[in-house]
Amino acid sequence: MPRWLRFALAGVAALFVVLAVGIAVLGYTIDARRVAALAADQLKAATGRELKIAGPLDVSFFPRLAIIAEDVSFANAPWGSRPELVKAKRVAGSIALLPLLGGRIHVDRIVLVEPDVLLETSAKGVGNWVFGEPSAPAPPGEAAGESTLDVAELVLERGLLAFRDGASQRAEQLVVERLRFKERPPGDRLDVDLRAAFREQPFTAKGTMGRIVRALEKDAAWPVRLALATDGARAELDGTVDWSAAVPALNAALKAEVKETAGLGRLAGAAIDAPTPIAVSAQLASRKGEQVADPLRITLGTHAIAGRVAVATGGPRPAVTARLTAKEIDLTPLAASPTAPPAKRKRVFSDAPFPLEPLRAFDADAEIAIDRLVLPNKLPLEAVRMRAALKDGRLDVQPLAATLGGGPLIGRVRLDASRPAAESLAVSLDGKAISLEKVAAALGYGGAVSGGPTDLALELAGPAESLHRFVGWGNGELRISTGEFRTAGAALDAGGGALTSIMDKANPFRRQDPYTDVKCAVVRLPVREGVATSQRTIAYETTKVNMVVAGRINLRTEALDLAVRPTVKEGIGLGAGSLAELVRVTGTLAEPAIGIDTLGSARAALSVGGAVLTSGLSLLGEALLAKAAADQHPCRTALAGEAPSKAAAGEPAAPAAKKEDEGPLGGLRRLFK
DSSP states (O other), rough: HHHHHHHHHHHHHHHHHHHHHHHHHHGGGHHHHHHHHHHHHHHHHHSSSEEOOOSOOEOSSSSSEEEEEEEEEEEEHHHHHSSSEEEEEEEEEEEEEEHTTTOOOOEEEHHHHEEEEEEOOOSSBHHHHHHSSSOOOTTTTTTGGGGGEESEEEEEEEEEEEOOOOOOOOEEEEEEEEEEEEEEETTTTEEEEEEEEEEHHHEEEEEEOOOOOHTTTOOTTTEEEEEEEEEEEEEEEEEEEESSSOOEEEEEEEEEEESHHHHHHHHSSSOOOOOOEEEEEEEEEEEETEEEEEEEEEETTTTTEEEEEEEEEEESOOEEEEEEEEEEEEGGGGGTTSOOOOOOOSSOOOOOOOOOGGGGGGGGEEEEEEEEEEOOOOEEEEEEEEEEEEEETTEEEEEEEEEEEEEEEEEEEEEEETTTOOOOOOOOEEEEEHHHHHHHHHHTTTTTTOOEEEEEEEEEEEEBBBBHHHTTEEEEEEEEEOEEEETTTTTGGGGOOHHHHHHHHTTTTTSSSSEEEEEEEEEEEEEEEEEEEEEEEEEEEESEEEEEEEEEEEETEEEEEEEEEEEEOTTTTGGGSSSSSSSEEEEEEEEEEEEEHHHHHHHHTTHHHHHHTTTTTTOHHHHHHHHTOOSSHHHHHHHHOOOHHHTTOOEEEOOOOGGGGSSTTHHHHHOOO
């Protein structure tokens, strides 16, 4: 039982006991006010705090000792934010007289009307429920009369329990509409009925629990059977509580069901973005300082996760271990509703801060195995295996493995949240022989793509405050390389409006041909301080048209400045005049703008690539443009270069630029070489 609750009950009981003894001895000759003052003096001597009864005080002693006191208050700590720790409009109660002769306090009934309790800590973390200097604990069974107090019925009406953290100034409050504990025959349990609200979200708790005296005596098998409910969610708990443990431990069956998450989100103080309905069942047990849920089963819609979760509380911080498995998990309900128009966003990468503070509050070791995981965008992953280790605020997810489109996908995530305001995140991902055909079929475009073996690699490291900070100040590289595939007609429309517009302007055959034979496609984007640069490192080859992309994407501002240079292959019966000289991509990632440049303006437009290296000092000459267009293997050119892992490992850099590659035009020569 918490110390503040013991002192609160002891304070109320002390008032009743002193009054009971005084009245029993002196009868009607006693002055109730003098006895109340004596009780207050005794309580102040024990706690250093003053008890006041500012309103009327009525006392009767037959057939039971009954007390009604109005405008009652108990003083706060000297450093507290207000004078009172507890204040109440009315306190009423009755005590059985005969048990007093045996040194036992049996409170028949206590009624608290409009109690207002403030629990708070100082800037140094000292609670206002701590009275004086801590003393040595009493031997078991001899703790300051803990076993002498019993309450048969407690009623609380229109109460308020608030907590304030003196260091962070964070404050929370529980508003109680009504709380009632009542002893039920044969007297070993209490009926419980609670109607309250936390963070303005109403909830209820009904059921039974053991008598208060058994909890104060540190009962190792204190019975509890409760049903808790709030909007869209309910839970049932049936078992016992071990009060003798250092941290009270549960040995009980738990069942919970969530149909809507809004109510739980308000109670938790954060939105809960999870597919519903959710059902949880677990057998809770306490074993050697651990609280264990085994077996644990979580059902998401028609899918289930099963396993074991344990929380150890003996170390400097809680330590969580989890071993979970699932046949299939479908996260598509997390995607926006197809009937609702998508919200227009100015940014692709959110500024919302990552919730990193909880990572510093506990350690963890978790293993998860999912046979099939469907992401919110309907992309399916097979044979998902993940192990996450969290220690002292440092999270390492390794291995992170899955199968995508028949090919292996291996990754690692390292998040260092140990130092506030200096968090860092590093992500690596490597995929081999991923079939575009299988991916397209899984996304609902079966028959639109055939072939397309794809390799991908991602290395990115940056600050971990938010997704925007991570990519906008990140360093690394993205590589995607796709082999031969055939796409039917306008199947690439699935890439979105911007990609569709680019393809329409750069490839005049796309709409008129029944299919497009793609020989290869390559994306290689180095990222330095949030700027992704293409120096002819994005390329696309079909049997009729080649395309090369140069320019940059500023991930910090999300600004686009790209040039797409299409080239018609010889022998297909179409002159160069029928093809756009240059497709310009400007605007932002959220709102790209696509346009066509003629040969006359292409000189200025293609300076975009040079500007990346020469701060905009160079222009593209016609001879250089012709040389770029003459590249018969742009995919091979795009793939040329040093992998990010080599640079990260400190291997030798590429040879220095040749003399003809220096000067104001050097960047462009390297760009289209």
